[in-house]
Amino acid sequence: MSDQPAIVVEGLVKHFGDVHALDGIDLSVRPGTVYGLLGPNGAGKTTAVRVLTTIITPDAGRAEVLGLDVVRQARQVRANIGLAGQNAASLVHRPRVLFLDEPTTGLDPRSRNDLWDMIRELVADGTTLLLTTQYLEEADVLAERLAVIDRGLVIAEGTPGELKARLGSTVLEVGFDDDESARAAVAVIGAVAPGGDLHGRVLHITVDDGPKVAMEVLRALDQARLSVGGLALREPSLDDVFLTLTGHRAVEPSVDGLADGDGDGDGDSVAVDPGRRPTATTSGGAA
Ligand SMILES: Nc1ncnc2c1ncn2[C@@H]1O[C@H](COP(=O)(O)OP(=O)(O)O)[C@@H](O)[C@H]1O
Ligand SMILES: [Mg+2]
Numbered sequence: 254m255s256d257q258p259a260i261v262v263e264g265l266v267k268h269f270g271d272v273h274a275l276d277g278i279d280l281s282v283r284p285g286t287v288y289g290l291l292g293p294n295g296a297g298k299t300t301a302v303r304v305l306t307t308i309i310t311p312d313a314g315r316a317e318v319l320g321l322d323v324v325r326q327a328r329q330v331r332a333n334i335g336l337a338g339q340n341a342a343s344l345v346h347r348p349r350v351l352f353l354d355e356p357t358t359g360l361d362p363r364s365r366n367d368l369w370d371m372i373r374e375l376v377a378d379g380t381t382l383l384l385t386t387q388y389l390e391e392a393d394v395l396a397e398r399l400a401v402i403d404r405g406l407v408i409a410e411g412t413p414g415e416l417k418a419r420l421g422s423t424v425l426e427v428g429f430d431d432d433e434s435a436r437a438a439v440a441v442i443g444a445v446a447p448g449g450d451l452h453g454r455v456l457h458i459t460v461d462d463g464p465k466v467a468m469e470v471l472r473a474l475d476q477a478r479l480s481v482g483g484l485a486l487r488e489p490s491l492d493d494v495f496l497t498l499t500g501h502r503a504v505e506p507s508v509d510g511l512a513d514g515d516g517d518g519d520g521d522s523v524a525v526d527p528g529r530r531p532t533a534t535t536s537g538g539a540a
Contacts, residue, residue, distance in 0.1 A: 257320060259284040259350055259381035260305065264314035267300050267405075274300040276405035277314065282383060282398075287376055289396030290385040291495075297405040298385035302354045305383065306336045318350055341368060350381045357391060369395060389492045401495060408498050416494045423463035424493055427470060428455045428483035441477045445469045450496060454482070459493060 260282035267275040274297045282288040290298050303309045305316055307327040316323045321330045335348035337356065353372070357365040372395060376382055386392055392399045393413045401409040401416070409416055427442065429435040435454045442449055442456060446466050449458040460466040463486040474481055496502050 257284070258282055259319060260288070260383060261317045262301070262305070262314070263316070265301070265304060265311050265316055266313040267297075267304060267309065267311050273405045275304070275311070275314075278400075278402065278405070278407050280400055280407070280410075282381060284381050285376065285379050286397040287372065287382045287384055287395045289392035289399030290383060290402060291387070291389065291392045291396075291399050292385075292402040293387055293501075295404075296402045298402065299354055300405075301402075302336070302352050302383070302385060306334060306352055307331055341371060347375070347378065347380060349379075350383070351375065353382060353384045355385050355387065358387065365391075389490060389495060393490070401498060403499050409494070417489050419494060419497070422459050422461050422489065423486050424489050425458045425460050425463055425467055425470065426455050426483075426485045426487065427458075427474075427481060428485075430454070430480070430482040434479055437477075438474060438479050438481075441473050441479060442470050445473045450502075452502075457493070459489065459497065 258281045260280060262278055262280040265275050265278050266273075276297075278297070278301065280288070280290075280301075290301060292298055300309070304311050305318060305323055307323050307330050310324050318330045319333050321333070323330050333349050335346060335351045337351070337353055341356070356372075357368055360368065369391075372382060372384070384392075384395060396413065398410070398412055399416070400407045409419070411419075425446070427438070429438055432454060435451060435456065439449065439451055439456060442458070446458045446460055446469070449456045451457075458466070458470075467484060467486060471481065471484070492502060
C-alpha cells in the first residue's frame with residue numbers, strides 16, 4: 254500500500270460547453286502527504302476536486318483514489334474520503350483521503366494558522382490531503398508537492414523548492430515613494446535590468462547576479478536623479494514562479510497585502526515590457 258499513490262489522475266478532461274475546466278491533467282499523490290493544487294480563480298481546482306470526490310463525472314481520462322476508480326467504484330470511493338470547504342468541523346471522521354477546497358480563503362490569519370495546525374496533525378496521523386489554494390504561501394508551507402494549474406492545465410509540478418529553483422535566481426525589489434517616481438524609474442531600470450514587474454510602487458526584477466545588478470540599478474537611478482525608497486534582494490516566492498510560468502500573477506488578496514486583484518489599481522499587478530508603457534493586467538482569474 255505504501256508505494257501505491259493515494260490519488261492518481263491521468264488525462265482528466267471536463268468541459269462545460271466552451272469552457273475547458275480540465276483539459277487533460279495528470280497527478281499522482283503519495284499517501285500520507287499534502288498535495289497542493291495551486292491556481293487562480295477559474296483554473297479548474299474545484300472541478301478537479303468534484304471529479305475526484307465523485308460529484309461529477311469526467312468527459313475523458315481517469316482518476317483513482319486509494320486504487321478505486323472514481324466513476325466505476327464511486328460508492329467505495331465515497332466511503333473512504335472526506336470533503337470540506339471552510340467548515341473544519343467535518344473532519345471528525347478522519348478519512349483516509351481528505352479533500353479541502355480552498356479551506357482558508359477569506360479566513361483571518363489566526364483561523365488560518367489554526368487550520369494549518371490541524372492539517373499538520375491529520376497528515377501526521379496518516380491522512381492524505383489534497384488541498385486547493387490560491388495562496389502560494391499556503392502551498393509553500395503545507396504541501397510536499399504541488400501542481401500549478403491554469404486554465405485546466407498543469408503548467409508546473411514538483412516540490413515548492415523545485416518550483417522556486419526553476420527561477421534559479423534572486424528577486425530584486427526596488428521601492429519608490431510615489432507612483433510618479435515608480436513609473437519614471439521603470440524605463441531607467443529597464444535599460445539596465447529588463448523584464449521587471451511593477452507592483453504598486455515596488456518594481457520586482459528576477460536577476461541572476463543580484464548584488465551586481467542592484468549596484469547597476471542604483472547607479473542608473475542616481476544618474477537619472479531618481480530617489481529610491483527601498484531596495485531588497487530576496488529568494489523567489491511561488492508567486493514569482495507563477496508569474497514566470499503564466500505571464501500573470503495569481504491573485505493574492507491578503508496574504509502579503511500586495512496584489513488585491515480588484516482592478517482598482519491600489520495594489521494590482523502591472524506587467525512591464527521594456528520599451529512599452531506599463532499596462533495594468535487583468536487579474537489572474539480572468540479568461
Ligand atoms: N457547472 C459549471 N458549469 C459551467 N461552467 C463551469 C461549471 N463549473 C465550473 N465551470 C467553469 O469552469 C472553469 C473552472 O472552474 P473551477 O473548477 O470552479 O475553478 P477554480 O476552482 O480553480 O476557481 C471556470 O471557468 C468556471 O466558470
Ligand atoms: Mg474553486
